[in-house]
Amino acid sequence: xxxxxxxxLGNDFIVVNGFKEDVRIIFKKAEKIxxxxxxxxxDGILLVxxxxxxxLKMRIINSDGSEADMCGNGIRCFARYAFSRGLVNKTSITVxxxxxxxxxxxxxxxxxxxxxxxxxxxxxxxxKDIPVAGNPNEEAxxxxxxxxxxxxxxxxxxxxxxHCVIFVDDVESFPVERFGPVIERHPLFPKKTxxxxxxxxxxxxxxxxxxxxxxxxxxxxxxxxxxxxxxxxKKGIVGPKVTxxxxxxxxxxxxxxxxxxxxxxxxxxxxxxxxDLSAL
Numbered sequence: 001x002x003x004x005x006x007x008x009l010g011n012d013f014i015v016v017n018g019f020k021e022d023v024r025i026i027f028k029k030a031e032k033i034x035x036x037x038x039x040x041x042x043d044g045i046l047l048v049x050x051x052x053x054x055x056l057k058m059r060i061i062n063s064d065g066s067e068a069d070m071c072g073n074g075i076r077c078f079a080r081y082a083f084s085r086g087l088v089n090k091t092s093i094t095v096x097x098x099x100x101x102x103x104x105x106x107x108x109x110x111x112x113x114x115x116x117x118x119x120x121x122x123x124x125x126x127x128k129d130i131p132v133a134g135n136p137n138e139e140a141x142x143x144x145x146x147x148x149x150x151x152x153x154x155x156x157x158x159x160x161x162x163h164c165v166i167f168v169d170d171v172e173s174f175p176v177e178r179f180g181p182v183i184e185r186h187p188l189f190p191k192k193t194x195x196x197x198x199x200x201x202x203x204x205x206x207x208x209x210x211x212x213x214x215x216x217x218x219x220x221x222x223x224x225x226x227x228x229x230x231x232x233x234k235k236g237i238v239g240p241k242v243t244x245x246x247x248x249x250x251x252x253x254x255x256x257x258x259x260x261x262x263x264x265x266x267x268x269x270x271x272x273x274x275x276d277l278s279a280l
Contacts, residue, residue, distance in 0.1 A: 054094040
């Protein structure tokens, strides 16, 4: 099977062209393919597929073999791959995902792909959309969650996938590896959740670390950056344009009054190769 390795701010993916490759076996062997010792190594796999209602369809398989609804860093890599391979011949494309139609735009400067700006759709704070247990029509703002010996306040945000945003004083020293996996699987979140730990750095800047649902600790999460910006915006501590700093780099998030969110950031192709799936 031919593959291409890509990353968005260090959040890395194996991209497979489903127009040319039989992707059915990938679902069975995703964990081994993503294993950094016996496989290629990645946070997840992106499948480029035909769509009957959009330009293309994206399916996302996490490193634990589960399927994700959406991935912010993944959609940027997906868009760059599709454009550079000629699968689309325009810079603004539509992509079918489990979270709905996502619209990335390739930003070209001096004949090179500089970044990808993505219309991420509208956020939701309603419990039924995230989902969070409780009254489905309530907003999941400043709720409490008890984990081990700690009680945290969090805001739940749906960006097509679930997020639990927790503000902390010092994100660098915060034990993400301890609390992230427990919150991911907490009974409050019937479909599990991504967990963002966020530090306020100014009216237009946040610093974030993330524990991703199905992938664990990663260097960046695009939908998580959007969710963190939304949570901070709704609390009134940042404006509608926010730079979110992650271990892998920065993402620029824009929030419109109608609830639509835009994310801009890089997508990098690292290498291509072949893997013998029968050896896994």
